[in-house]
Amino acid sequence: MTVTILFAAPEARWADYEAPLHAALRETGLDYRLGLSFPPEEVDYIVYAPESHVQDFTPYTRLKAVLNLWAGVEGVVGNETLKAPLARMVDAEGLTQGMVEYVTGHVMRHHLGMDAQIVNPEHEWDPVMPPLARDRPVTILGLGTLGQACAHALTGIGFPVTGWSRTPKDVSGVTCLHGEDGFRHALEHAQILVLLLPDTPDTADTLDTRAIERMPRGAFVINPGRGALIDDDALLAALDAGEVAHATLDVFRQEPLPKGHPYWAHPCVTVTPHIASETRPPSASRVIAENIRRGEAGKPFLHLVDRDAGY
Known part of the structure; x- marks a missing residue:
């Protein structure tokens, strides 16, 4: 079965992440498709940043996990429409x-x-x-x-x-x-x-x-x-x-x-202009790919957010 992965972050980030994500996902051996737009009901995973156009997760009825690109999740953790697991970036x-x-x-x-x-x-x-x-x-x-x-x-x-x-x-x-x-x-x-x-x-x-x-x-x-x-x-x-x-x-x-x-x-x-620790696409892509691999293998996701604690 093909795994559908939506990149739901500002489009300017796509140029930085497209190649590293493909490289990391190929290493998992999964049959997948990755892109900026899919019918919501077909999406299995969302690679996410809070500035995304996706704010209502209700239509994503097949969603298995939201994989945040950043360490901070304050922009999404309180979203009441998000029922799927949420993982923060630990790289x-x-x-x-x-x-x-x-x-x-x-x-x-x-x-x-x-x-x-x-x-x-x-x-x-x-x-x-x-x-x-x-x-x-x-x-x-x-x-x-x-x-x-x-x-x-x-x-x-x-x-x-x-x-x-x-x-x-x-x-x-x-x-x-x-x-x-x-x-x-x-x-x-x-x-x-x-x-x-x-x-x-x-x-x-x-x-x-x-x-x-x-x-x-x-x-x-x-x-x-x-x-x-x-x-x-x-x-x-x-x-x-x-x-x-x-x-x-x-x-x-x-x-x-x-x-x-x-x-x-x-x-x-x-x-300093928020430069202390930026997510690096190659290594962050490997973290995301590993979580998708684990999800498809029925293993626990890494770096899950405690919704009550907020992180």
Whole structure:
């Protein structure tokens, strides 16, 4: 039987994904057809992005699974017409590695105080010795696939890493905390704070005034997770007061970030244009093809979303 796979993402993405998806699907040995348009009642799988034209899943009566192209599923998880399994993108080759490199690079940048050497218009000779990594505690909020991978990379360099998650986790070499008391403790020693939580109603404004007040004065904030995790007014106030030394922000509530937004002009903010971890078509296509293979073999899908938790 032929498996019908609908690519329901913005058409501009099709040029990037068409060849890699075909290559990955051929490796499964399945008889398949892949394209941008099929009668809904004939579709078995949807390769999906939230900007898709498909918002009503009701006509897709044969649908076996929706395979999200991105790690974040906040744009689809609440869709009440979607009854089929929903899988998020977990791609160790591309997505995860990209996040590890982004987080590690910016942690090292702030840890070493590199900005002062890169931008030194007065040519001042100011030999400030940074601490060793072992003396710079890092806290990661969010211990999912991305958070755990970043934690392992940082502990490998020598940073003492504390990770916080909503539910208990056990990550080798990482101090794992959970719950409200754990959240407060995780912030108290966070000289560098990395936000990698999902975007859910429970995580909105995780970094607010009260949370910032618990952090060491002069801490650094890195947010490659979701824009809604930060109370922007609270962070700007903390930056102005010197409570936070610098914020490196890759994600925002509105993207692209409006040109007049205060983050652009603030001397203690680095804006990066949502580049921390992009889905790479070749490796992401292999993840999608593997889930389709598993579905056709009657095996459990990988990376299924917990609809109640929202991720």
